[in-house]
């Protein structure tokens with residue numbers, strides 16, 4: 001009886017799942033920088049291990065959302081999914097690897113694994129890493145870097161950085177910390193670390209985490225607006241704009257409300273920033289193929305949903321993720337528990353919490369100028385409207401044709417007239433009296 005009761009609770013509590021959004025980090029990749037003597041995978045590219053990690057995540061998600069919860073069918077349909085990657089090889093390939101796990105039959109002929117993945121120029125990607133492309137975001141970090149609080153917190157690690165520099169024979173400082181910590185992480189996977197290197201790696205990892213808590217602040221509204229103003233709007237207010245934020249001719253309430261699965265294949269930075277903006281207490285750097293999940297639940301039909309609420313999940317511990325034991329629910333800031341499901345937050349409470357910080361497409365210019373601080377806003381102005389109807393275009397053509405004919409006739413007339421004049425001149429010189 002008891003197991004049945006549990007089963008019943010499990011099934012009914014998910015009966016109203018409408019859609020799921022995922023912010024993912026790409027899988028295992030080559031390092032951003034290397035140590036001369038180490039032979040590591042190709043810099044920055046997704047490795048076969050990274051692809052496998054994403055396939056595994058995709059299979060896990062299929063089991064949950066397709067097999068168990070029947071959110072969308074097993075056969076691929078572009079109607080069901082929205083897939084967006086930042087403009088990097090590793091995130092685009094991670095997206096397609098995850099989809100290969102999600103749709104084992106593929107999307108192409110002969111079950112080919114071939115999926116459309118939307119991407120945006122790095123310079124224009126306000127969803128993935130706007131704190132790196134917005135002058136205001138960059139400024140915030142520049143100020144933080146010289147603040148006493150930051151300097152005091154980081155000075156604890158001075159000795160350890162010096163030690164690492166000696167050990168690796170490179171310059172590990174606060175600007176290169178992330179790269180060398182990552183090179184060591186990569187070496188650990190591909191070749192192994194000796195005990196001294198392992199100890200140094202652990203120290204650098206702590207130093208990096210401390211630095212990242214400053215880099216991704218959870219108490220700075222300006223930073224939250226820059227970083228997650230566009231993404232949170234897509235997640236909690238409306239749905240992704242099909243061609244990204246900067247495209248001019250899109251409608252705000254696009255049919256994406258009907259997409260069941262929305263994958264944002266991005267970076268550790270995107271995952272970190274998202275979690276910090278939600279005031280999740282993040283214990284360590286997001287591992288490869290880490291996923292933040294937002295489940296949107298409601299009863300009733302679009303657009304008249306009743307009791308909408310959101311459930312948030314993240315798996316903080318890489319090891320349990322590898323055991324196939326993904327995702328622990330968490331409670332973000334501003335959450336008012338849903339009366340329908342104690343693990344969920346009412347959509348209303350989440351919208352209230354972030355209402356002043358998010359930017360719909362209609363506020364594109366405000367976001368770009370006031371929040372992001374971009375000066376090149378003209379680039380994003382809507383393209384001039386061109387009419388494509390047959391009528392006016394045809395009229396233009398006819399007008400041009402008529403003018404052309406008139407021009408041709410006049411040329412011929414003038415030419416023949418001139419010929420006549422010259423003939424007359426030859427025949428009768430008095431016609432043009434010559435003054436000798």
Ligand SMILES: *[C@@H]1O[C@H](CO)[C@@H](O)[C@H](O)[C@H]1NC(C)=O
Pocket residue numbers: 044089
């Ligand atoms: C991405 O992959 C392509 C080949 O598909 C390669 O030519 C290119 O160099 C890679 N880009 C980067 C930035 O690594």
Ligand SMILES: *[C@@H]1O[C@H](CO)[C@@H](O)[C@H](O)[C@H]1NC(C)=O
Pocket residue numbers: 218279281333334
């Ligand atoms: C974020 O969480 C911490 C505790 O983890 C809390 O002290 C703080 O008030 C929270 N901030 C907001 C804005 O909710």
